[in-house]
Each structure stands twice: as structure tokens, then as C-alpha cells.
Amino acid sequence: MTMTTRPRPLGAYPVRIRRQRDLIPSRSRRLAIFVSSVILGLLIGALLMAIMRVDVLTAYRSLVSGAFGNSDNLVATLLKTAPLLLAGLGVLVAFRAGIYNIGNQGQFLAGALCSTWVALHVGTVSGALGVPLMVVSGLAGGALWALVPALLRAVWGINEIITTLMFNYVAVYLIDYLVTGPMQSASLGVPETDFLPSGMQLPIIAPGTQLHAGFLLAIIAMLLIYVLIFHTSIGYEIRAVGHNPRAAQYGGVSLRRTIVGVMLLSGALSGLAGMGEITGVHHQLLDGVDGGFEYTPIVVALLGVLNPFGVAVAALGFAALSVGADNMQTVVGLPSSFISIIQALIVLFILAGEYLGRLTIERRGPASESREAAEAETTQTREVKL
Amino acid sequence: MMDGQPPFLEMRGITKAFGGVLANDHIDFDVQPGEVHALLGENGAGKTTLMEILYGLYTADAGDIFVEGKHVHIHSPLDAMHLGIGMVHQHFMLIPVFSVCENIVLGMPGRHDLRRAAEEIRELSQRFGLEVDPQARTGGLPVGMQQRVEIVRALYRGARLLVLDEPTAVLTPIESATLMRFVRSMASEGHSVIIITHKLEEATEASDRVTVLRRGRKVATLPTRETDERELSRLMVGRDLEPATSQRHDEAGPSCLTVEHLSVRGERGALSCKDACFEVRCGEVLGVAGVSGNGQSELAEAIAGLRQPAEGRVSLLGVDVTGWGPRALMHAGMAHVPEDRKATGCVGAFNLVENLILGRHRESSFAQRGLVLRRRAIRDFGERTVQEFDIRAAGLDTAISVLSGGNVQKLILARELQRNPKLLVAVEPTRGLDVGAIEYVHRTILGLCDQGVAVLLFSSDLSEVFALSNRIAAMYHGRLLGPFPVAEVDTERIGYMMTRGVAA
Numbered sequence: 078m079t080m081t082t083r084p085r086p087l088g089a090y091p092v093r094i095r096r097q098r099d100l101i102p103s104r105s106r107r108l109a110i111f112v113s114s115v116i117l118g119l120l121i122g123a124l125l126m127a128i129m130r131v132d133v134l135t136a137y138r139s140l141v142s143g144a145f146g147n148s149d150n151l152v153a154t155l156l157k158t159a160p161l162l163l164a165g166l167g168v169l170v171a172f173r174a175g176i177y178n179i180g181n182q183g184q185f186l187a188g189a190l191c192s193t194w195v196a197l198h199v200g201t202v203s204g205a206l207g208v209p210l211m212v213v214s215g216l217a218g219g220a221l222w223a224l225v226p227a228l229l230r231a232v233w234g235i236n237e238i239i240t241t242l243m244f245n246y247v248a249v250y251l252i253d254y255l256v257t258g259p260m261q262s263a264s265l266g267v268p269e270t271d272f273l274p275s276g277m278q279l280p281i282i283a284p285g286t287q288l289h290a291g292f293l294l295a296i297i298a299m300l301l302i303y304v305l306i307f308h309t310s311i312g313y314e315i316r317a318v319g320h321n322p323r324a325a326q327y328g329g330v331s332l333r334r335t336i337v338g339v340m341l342l343s344g345a346l347s348g349l350a351g352m353g354e355i356t357g358v359h360h361q362l363l364d365g366v367d368g369g370f371e372y373t374p375i376v377v378a379l380l381g382v383l384n385p386f387g388v389a390v391a392a393l394g395f396a397a398l399s400v401g402a403d404n405m406q407t408v409v410g411l412p413s414s415f416i417s418i419i420q421a422l423i424v425l426f427i428l429a430g431e432y433l434g435r436l437t438i439e440r441r442g443p444a445s446e447s448r449e450a451a452e453a454e455t456t457q458t459r460e461v462k463l
Numbered sequence: 464m465m466d467g468q469p470p471f472l473e474m475r476g477i478t479k480a481f482g483g484v485l486a487n488d489h490i491d492f493d494v495q496p497g498e499v500h501a502l503l504g505e506n507g508a509g510k511t512t513l514m515e516i517l518y519g520l521y522t523a524d525a526g527d528i529f530v531e532g533k534h535v536h537i538h539s540p541l542d543a544m545h546l547g548i549g550m551v552h553q554h555f556m557l558i559p560v561f562s563v564c565e566n567i568v569l570g571m572p573g574r575h576d577l578r579r580a581a582e583e584i585r586e587l588s589q590r591f592g593l594e595v596d597p598q599a600r601t602g603g604l605p606v607g608m609q610q611r612v613e614i615v616r617a618l619y620r621g622a623r624l625l626v627l628d629e630p631t632a633v634l635t636p637i638e639s640a641t642l643m644r645f646v647r648s649m650a651s652e653g654h655s656v657i658i659i660t661h662k663l664e665e666a667t668e669a670s671d672r673v674t675v676l677r678r679g680r681k682v683a684t685l686p687t688r689e690t691d692e693r694e695l696s697r698l699m700v701g702r703d704l705e706p707a708t709s710q711r712h713d714e715a716g717p718s719c720l721t722v723e724h725l726s727v728r729g730e731r732g733a734l735s736c737k738d739a740c741f742e743v744r745c746g747e748v749l750g751v752a753g754v755s756g757n758g759q760s761e762l763a764e765a766i767a768g769l770r771q772p773a774e775g776r777v778s779l780l781g782v783d784v785t786g787w788g789p790r791a792l793m794h795a796g797m798a799h800v801p802e803d804r805k806a807t808g809c810v811g812a813f814n815l816v817e818n819l820i821l822g823r824h825r826e827s828s829f830a831q832r833g834l835v836l837r838r839r840a841i842r843d844f845g846e847r848t849v850q851e852f853d854i855r856a857a858g859l860d861t862a863i864s865v866l867s868g869g870n871v872q873k874l875i876l877a878r879e880l881q882r883n884p885k886l887l888v889a890v891e892p893t894r895g896l897d898v899g900a901i902e903y904v905h906r907t908i909l910g911l912c913d914q915g916v917a918v919l920l921f922s923s924d925l926s927e928v929f930a931l932s933n934r935i936a937a938m939y940h941g942r943l944l945g946p947f948p949v950a951e952v953d954t955e956r957i958g959y960m961m962t963r964g965v966a967a
Contacts, residue, residue: 308838310830317821320812327769327799327807328822329790 110430143404167346180241188348191218219348227340291353505897549617559602716745719917725775750932796885869900
């Protein structure tokens with residue numbers, strides 16, 4: 078179809094870029110945004126490396142081989158993926174209902190604490206029951222930590238962003254106190270608890286490595302959450318509340334029950350992540366057991382566009398970057414925190430892409446010339462007015 | 464066609480497609496200086512698209528625009544304004560905390576002397592009989608006044624052609640009459656006005672010519688003098704319409720809904736509805752008339768379970784249902800067509816079929832043991848319903864946001880009626896719909912009555928209330944007057960009650 082009937086020399090008018098309100102980026106466009114953001118992040122990372130006089134190719138090669146190069150590295154990446162995926166799923170569930178639970182760190186620690194406490198106080202139960210008991214206590218710990226913010230939000234409408242954030246601090250300092258006080262190991266003499274009885278530790282699923290059953294739990298959780306969100310009436314209600322709480326209420330959905338429900342499930346998933354780190358990796362409770370990923374699950378959930386499989390990809394990506402970074406540090410001497418710069422750049426590019434994805438480029442017509450004339454006119458009247 | 468003088472505006476062969484659908488298909492349209500031109504068509508006929516192209520909000524895929532004989536390219540509202548084209552949208556774009564004067568100069572280039580501007584605004588508004596106070600705070604103004612502010616804003620920026628999008632949709636009858644007087648005075652000063660509308664009266668009342676669009680095409684342009692509402696409605700819909708009227712069976716059925724001394728608080732905590740008492744019988748329509756904002760919304764929400772009543776009792780088929788939630792009420796036999804169909808009646812991000820099961824998503828026919836959704840059954844149900852209720856959409860996966868208002872309302876009615884309710888609470892069921900859809904909704908409501916369903920209708924459209932109701936009540940400042948049997952009142956008396964609050 079022709080733009081106009083009257084022929085016009087190409088390039089006679091300067092191009093102009095405008096934001097089109099009726100344009101929603103398509104799926105392929107979004108994928109393009111994602112891929113180009115990753116590439117751009119890595120390119121700028123390369124530029125920074127060059128400035129720091131680091132060999133870019135060697136650095137990136139060491140990053141990749143550090144994450145996937147051999148089975149040990151791959152296992153390390155998967156080990157890091159599991160908690161990120163679980164906590165990311167927790168964030169997903171809440172965000173899908175429009176509930177901004179950013180307390181995944183606190184709920185993670187509560188799950189870790191609860192499973193440690195149960196393991197140390199119940200002692201060894203008969204073999205087969207140990208692991209289920211740990212799973213339940215991790216879920217319960219995380220859910221309990223989310224309960225108070227959930228009720229505050231559901232009953233009195235108190236903003237869950239603030240309360241869940243505050244509960245993070247409570248959890249961090251509570252554990253700090255417990256491992257230096259009441260729960261500190263008498264025999265180790267450092268701020269750590271006793272080791273968990275072996276019956277309470279998650280079994281290794283790949284013999285000869287450290288890959289524990291927590292990874293399987295994460296995969297199972299991913300599948301269950303997918304089914305829950307997209308194939309059940311509960312998921313339907315969660316999505317309805319997230320998109321339009323008023324219409325959901327009109328459709329007979331109880332907002333209170335939904336809010337409390339998703340908060341508890343969200344907390345439980347983060348708690349399960351915390352349990353996995355205790356019973357699968359550290360085998361005791363200690364400071365910094367959350368691996369310092371604080372708000373990373375939120376980023377992971379959002380990058381995964383709140384889709385369980387997308388979250389898994391994002392979790393794997395973030396885990397690979399941080400595991401690979403350790404190797405990069407040893408090979409080329411770049412501090413491993415350098416990778417945070419690249420992660421942040423990728424996130425920023427994706428956000429920018431969300432905006433740029435709505436822009437279109439057009440040629441400018443003569444109407445804008447008359448506009449310039451009119452603008453000159455207004456300038457004159459303005460001078461008269463002043 | 465032209466008598467020597469070029470038209471102020473001429474649009475030739477305007478074509479615009481949205482995702483394969485032609486919203487405008489080679490439309491020719493012109494406006495003479497000093498002319499009032501009505502642009503008539505059903506929702507989705509392409510009126511607003513055509514005007515948004517003129518106003519620079521969209522770019523046409525093909526076609527040319529001439530202003531005063533000069534070929535122009537309009538890329539933004541700013542371009543349009545500089546060409547002397549102003550538009551007043553259906554939804555006003557004013558900042559409530561700013562004064563009228565501040566709102567009007569906002570966004571104009573350069574620095575402004577507010578006192579000078581206020582004087583100019585006052586003069587301008589007096590010249591056209593608009594009586595706008597430049598110092599007033601915009602937020603506290605009634606809707607009709609806010610619309611005038613929008614009009615004065617366009618005039619202040621030098622508009623010689625004013626586009627009004629559905630201007631009377633939000634106005635009371637008195638405000639509408641004032642607006643039409645203003646439109647004539649604009650024209651007598653040599654300015655041009657385009658009125659976008661789907662209402663026949665609005666199209667014929669003040670216009671010199673009418674252009675009718677149907678499904679993206681221009682059907683006709685006629686001098687208003689040489690046509691009538693009957694011809695226009697046929698052109699607009701493509702067939703003859705027979706107005707739906709109540710059968711008025713007067714034999715009273717058993718009581719369905721009883722409301723006793725019901726008081727409801729509004730958003731700000733004050734009582735919006737005070738001590739309402741009435742009864743709706745099976746097989747009758749009880750119409751509640753009122754200018755919007757007089758407590759009807761709150762009363763309807765309290766009955767439908769979306770709002771807790773402060774006092775009083777509601778019973779449905781003899782069961783006390785006071786304070787019950789929407790789900791329990793649904794099971795008790797209530798259906799609800801909410802006031803704001805897009806904000807309350809459906810989930811915008813859900814597709815058509817997902818919206819069709821809203822509220823029924825736990826029923827065993829759609830979810831195994833109320834939990835796992837039966838995709839197949841839901842799609843089958845969707846396909847059947849779309850056919851039966853003639854919902855026009857590209858497919859079951861169509862996003863709700865692209866459906867026209869009429870189709871959204873059909874979807875909501877379809878969903879509510881498939882439950883075989885005993886009571887239908889319908890709030891402004893035809894607001895913003897075109898004649899074809901209105902006819903459909905009215906027929907559906909009357910059909911329900913014949914089946915013995917009780918209907919409680921809230922509407923600010925008096926002609927609708929009178930066309931459908933067996934009994935009529937008026938609402939004013941939270942008080943309910945009546946109900947009166949329809950034979951004992953006329954539009955004048957009810958109109959008097961809903962604007963003054965006393966029985967005439």
C-alpha cells in the first residue's frame with residue numbers, strides 16, 4: 078500500500094521516532110530484545126575488560142568453561158540454580174497475583190532455620206522419613222515467615238512490600254543471634270550450629286558429585302507451579318486477581334484467601350530453597366547461608382517473564398554467570414564481582430528494550446514545518462506579553 | 464458540492480488497518496467553514512479512528528488530508544493544533560489540582576502571564592456562552608463544566624475546527640442542551656464542528672450534514688434537513704430496527720428480591736445510599752433512574768455482594784442474603800451486569816473464553832473436582848456461547864481489550880444468563896453502546912422477564928428506563944423515590960424527581 082499518492086523525494090524530510098501507544102511487542106520481538114540485551118551486556122563487559130587490560134576472549138572463555146566446562150563445574154552451576162529457581166518460583170507465584178512479596182531472603186532463611194532446628198531437635202528418625210520431614214519443615218518455615226505480612230495485607234491492606242522487606246532484616250539478625258548464641262555449636266567454637274545428623278541430609282543424586290536431591294525438588298516444583306498457574310482453577314484465580322482484583326472479586330474470588338494463599342506458597346517455596354542449602358550443601362546453619370543472592374530471585378522471576386520455564390532459564394543463566402565468574406577470577410584475575418556489572422547491564426538493557434520495543438520510525442511531513450512557523454509566532458506573542 | 468470556496472477540511476481516501484482489520488476503508492470526508500458535521504456510526508465503525516488520524520494520533524496507511532485546500536501531513540496533536548484542529552476526547556485530560564487557567568495554558572510553548580491568560584479565557588468563554596471560571600479548581604467541577612474547560616482549551620489554542628467525541632455521553636439533559644447551543648454559536652462565527660456520535664438524536668439535533676460510517680466504510684453523507692432518524696438508523700446498522708418495548712404483564716409474580724432499610728457507605732465513608740426499601744417481583748423489571756453519582760452504584764454493589772451494607776436487609780427468594788459475597792449470591796440465583804463492564808465485568812488481560820467462565824471456573828463441568836481446568840470442555844462451551852450470543856470476535860483467544868463495547872456486553876450477558884439466574888441486576892447495561900447492541904440488550908432483558916426472571920435495572924437513560932420497566936423509582940442524593948407503576952408517571956415527573964429529589 079502506498080504511503081501517499083503524491084510522489085515525494087526520499088529523505089526530503091528528517092526521520093522522526095515516535096512511541097506508538099497501540100503497539101504491543103510481539104513474542105519474537107521480545108525474544109530479540111532478550112538476546113540482544115545479553116549480547117550488549119557482554120559487549121560492554123568486554124569493553125570494560127579491555128580498559129582494564131584484560132584479554133577479553135580468555136576471560137569469556139574462562140567464564141563459560143567455569144560454568145559448564147567439566148562435570149564439576151556443571152554440578153556447581155546446577156547446585157546454584159536450584160535455590161535461585163525455587164525462590165524465583167516463589168516470587169513468580171506472588172507477583173502473578175499482583176502481590177509484591179520481596180521477602181524471599183527472609184523466607185529462605187526461615188526455611189533454613191526451621192529445618193535446622195527440627196533436624197537438631199528431633200534427632201535421627203528412621204531413614205525414609207528424614208527427608209520428607211526436612212521438606213515439610215522447610216516449607217513450613219518459609220510459609221510461617223510470610224504469614225504475618227500476608228495477614229497484614231489481607232486484613233488491613235498494609236503494603237506487603239514494606240513488611241516483607243522488614244521481615245528480611247528480622248530474619249538476618251535473628252539467625253546472626255542464634256548462631257552466635259543459643260544454637261551455637263558447643264564443640265566447633267565458631268558461629269555455626271552443629272552438623273545435621275546424616276539421616277537428615279538430602280541424598281546425592283549424581284554419585285561422585287555434590288549434586289543433591291534439592292535440584293530434583295526444584296524441577297518438580299517448576300512443573301507443579303506450571304500446572305498450578307495455567308491448568309487449575311486456583312491458578313486462574315491467582316491470575317485474575319493479579320490482572321484485575323475487582324473483576325476477580327465480582328467473579329466470586331475471595332481476595333483475602335487468594336492473597337494469604339499466594340503469600341504462604343511463595344514463602345514456602347523460598348523456605349524450601351533455604352532447606353535445600355542447609356540439608357544439601359552446608360549441613361549446618363551459619364551466617365550468610367543465603368549465598369548473598371538477596372534480591373536475585375526477583376530479578377530471575379521478572380527476567381523469566383513470570384513463566385516457570387522462563388524462570389528456570391533465568392536461574393540457570395544467573396547461576397552460570399556467578400559460578401563462571403569464580404573461574405574467571407582465577408584465570409584472568411578479574412574480581413568475581415565484575416560479573417555483577419554484566420548482570421546489571423543485561424537487566425538495564427532489557428528494561429530499555431521494553432521501552433524501545435514500542436517505538437517506530439517514520440518520515441516527517443510538511444505539517445511540522447507549519448508548526449515551526451507557528452512556534453515562531455508564539456515566541457513573538459510571548460515577547461509582547463512579557 | 465463546493466460553492467467556489469474550498470472546504471475547511473477535506474480527507475480523501477483515508478485507509479487504516481489494524482492487524483488485518485480495515486478500520487477505515489478509503490473514506491472521503493469534508494467539512495465546510497461554519498458547518499456542524501455529525502459523524503455517525505456504530506461502535507467499531509471507524510469514526511474515532513478517522514478523527515484520531517486527523518488529530519495526529521494515528522498515521523493513515525493511505526490517503527490525503529487537505530486543510531483550507533493545502534495538502535498537509537499531521538503527525539501529532541501538536542501538528543493538528545497548529546493547523547487549527549482541536550479535539551475534545553470522551554475522557555477528559557485535565558489535572559484536578561490545577562486551576563482551569565493553569566490546565567488551559569499547560570503544555571503550550573513559552574512562558575505565560577497567568578493573569579492575562581485568565582482574562583483571555585474569560586472573554587473567550589463569554590463570547591461562546593460557556594461561562595468558565597478560569598480561577599476554579601478543576602477537580603471540584605462537575606463533568607459538564609470540565610468538558611467546557613476542554614473546549615475552551617482547544618479554542619484558546621486557536622482551534623477553528625473542533626472535534627467532539629461522544630460529547631453528550633456524560634452529560635445531563637440540561638447540560639446537553641447547553642452544549643448544543645454552544646455548537647451552533649461556534650458555527651455562526653464561521654468555525655466548524657465535527658460531532659462523533661452513535662446516537663441518532665445527537666447526530667440530527669445541531670448538525671448541517673451527517674456522514675454515516677459502517678464497518679470502516681462511508682455509507683452516505685446527507686444534509687440533515689433531507690433525512691430522518693429512521694433513514695439514518697437504517698444506514699448505520701444496515702437494516703431496519705424495531706424498538707424493543709415491554710409487554711407490561713401486570714399480574715404480579717411472587718417476590719424475588721426484597722430490600723429493607725438498606726444503607727450503604729461510599730468510598731469516602733459517608734452514606735451514599737440511605738434507607739432504601741423496595742421489592743422486585745418475578746417477571747418484572749424495576750427501573751431505578753438517576754443521574755450517575757446519586758448512590759445507584761453503591762446500592763447495586765451492596766445488592767450484588769461487592770460492598771458491605773451499613774444497615775438493612777436484603778433477601779433473595781425468601782432467604783436473608785445480607786452481606787453475602789458474590790459467589791454465594793451467584794449460587795442463590797443472582798446474575799449481575801456491572802456498571803463498568805471493562806473494569807469490573809471482565810479481566811482485560813484474559814482472552815474471550817477465559818472471561819466467559821469467570822465466576823464459573825470452579826464448576827465441575829469446567830474443572831475436575833473443581834481444581835484441574837478442563838480445557839476441551841471450556842473451549843466447547845466458548846464456541847457454543849459465541850455462536851448462540853453472536854459475539855463477534857476473531858476467535859476464542861481474542862484479547863478482551865480489542866472487542867467493542869457491545870461485544871464485551873454480549874459476553875457478560877452470555878456468561879450471566881447461561882447460569883439461569885432468578886434475578887438479574889443490570890447497571891447501565893447499554894451505556895456507550897450503539898443502537899444495534901442496545902436493541903440486543905433490551906430484547907435480552909425483556910426475554911428474561913417473559914421467563915419469569917426478576918430484573919433490577921439501574922440506568923441514567925430515562926428513555927431506556929421507560930422502555931423496559933414495569934415500575935420505576937428515582938434516586939437522588941442517596942434517597943430512593945418510589946417505585947411507581949409506569950402508568951402513573953412520565954419522563955417529566957421522573958426527570959424532576961431525579962434532579963430535585965421531590966415527587967412532583
